[in-house]
Amino acid sequence: MKDDPDFPKMEAGYTVPEGYFESFGGRLKLRMDAEPKVLPVHGVLFYLKPALGLAAGLALILTVYLHPYGKQSVIFASFQNGAEMVSDDQSDPLSSTYASLVTDGQFYSALNEMDEFDASKISKDELADYLASNCSDFEIVNAK
Amino acid sequence: MTDKDKDLIIDLKTEGKKEMAFQLLVKTYQQRLYWHIRKIVVSHDDADDLMQNVFIKVWKNIDNFREDSSLFTWLFRIATNESLSFLQQKKRRNIFSIDGVSDYLVETFESGAHFEGEELQKRLHLAVLKLPEKQRLVFNMKYYDEMKYEEMAEILKTSVGALKASYHHAVKKIEAHFEGE
Numbered sequence: 001m002k003d004d005p006d007f008p009k010m011e012a013g014y015t016v017p018e019g020y021f022e023s024f025g026g027r028l029k030l031r032m033d034a035e036p037k038v039l040p041v042h043g044v045l046f047y048l049k050p051a052l053g054l055a056a057g058l059a060l061i062l063t064v065y066l067h068p069y070g071k072q073s074v075i076f077a078s079f080q081n082g083a084e085m086v087s088d089d090q091s092d093p094l095s096s097t098y099a100s101l102v103t104d105g106q107f108y109s110a111l112n113e114m115d116e117f118d119a120s121k122i123s124k125d126e127l128a129d130y131l132a133s134n135c136s137d138f139e140i141v142n143a144k
Numbered sequence: 145m146t147d148k149d150k151d152l153i154i155d156l157k158t159e160g161k162k163e164m165a166f167q168l169l170v171k172t173y174q175q176r177l178y179w180h181i182r183k184i185v186v187s188h189d190d191a192d193d194l195m196q197n198v199f200i201k202v203w204k205n206i207d208n209f210r211e212d213s214s215l216f217t218w219l220f221r222i223a224t225n226e227s228l229s230f231l232q233q234k235k236r237r238n239i240f241s242i243d244g245v246s247d248y249l250v251e252t253f254e255s256g257a258h259f260e261g262e263e264l265q266k267r268l269h270l271a272v273l274k275l276p277e278k279q280r281l282v283f284n285m286k287y288y289d290e291m292k293y294e295e296m297a298e299i300l301k302t303s304v305g306a307l308k309a310s311y312h313h314a315v316k317k318i319e320a321h322f323e324g325e
Contacts, residue, residue, distance in 0.1 A: 009287075010261075010264065010265050010268060011261070011265070011288075012179070012182075012183060012261070012265070012269070012288050013259055013260060013261020013262070013265040013266070013269070014179070014182055014183075014188075014258060014259055014261070015258045015259065015260050016178070016188060016258060017188070017258070020192075021174055021175055021178070024170070024174055024192075024195070025167060025170050025171065025174075027196070028170060028196050028199055028200075031196055031200070032200060032203065035200065
């Protein structure tokens with residue numbers, strides 16, 4: 001097209017304000033100086049890592065504490081305080097079952113029994129009775 | 145790549161020489177980059193903003209420049225991408241309709257700021273601005289900037305054959321535009 005004599009090569013005809021290119025470098029420098037200095041990506045992560053770890057740990061603790069099944073731990077905490085075990089959420093079947101089956105006294109007596117337990121005091125007959133009532137024949141025959 | 149560009153890149157990656165080398169880079173390439181950007185976005189103010197963005201990107205990314213293309217090609221690729229992204233952003237912001245980039249560019253051109261061409265130059269611009277984006281880009285680079293197809297292929301990351309076809313279609317459309325006037 002540009003070799004076509006009826007369509008000669010033309011300049012674009014655009015112009016710029018006077019002194020534009022002479023002053024461009026200076027204006028560019030001003031803008032670069034005004035730009036906020038950006039930390040390298042690895043630097044930012046480096047500084048954020050401890051905070052991110054702390055936040056993740058906190059989030060995990062809150063999740064466990066606030067999760068519906070996390071109420072079990074709340075129930076056990078109430079044992080230690082000697083408080084009456086009553087579920088905040090009566091519709092929660094798991095916590096209400098605990099509440100109906102276990103009282104403070106039962107819990108503490110069970111703990112005491114565990115402390116006083118001595119396996120050498122169990123007679124052979126007691127052991128046989130225990131196995132007969134709690135284990136199947138198959139388990140007893142195959143027990144090593 | 146020319147020896148001058150190679151030295152320039154070494155200096156740009158060397159602390160203590162970086163700022164001086166950058167000033168030299170700006171001085172060497174600012175006019176060619178400006179006219180390239182200006183033909184894409186038409187407005188002088190937009191071209192000025194975009195050229196500053198281009199050089200800031202170059203400054204921030206010079207350490208990542210792998211030198212698998214020439215400095216010229218790398219700069220023109222950044223400038224082209226910045227300019228096309230600018231037009232895409234305008235399109236997304238509904239400043240003009242989906243097919244209206246050409247209308248926007250024609251309107252900007254007709255506002256007449258910083259244009260002192262003759263009537264024939266103006267008619268040619270109006271015909272070029274009505275081309276689809278890729279054809280407009282290829283026509284500008286080939287006709288006005290007299291760039292080689294091989295250079296254009298590197299900058300635009302497309303084949304020489306596709307560029308020749310785009311240029312051919314662009315010329316046919318411009319000729320048809322003139323005949324239809």
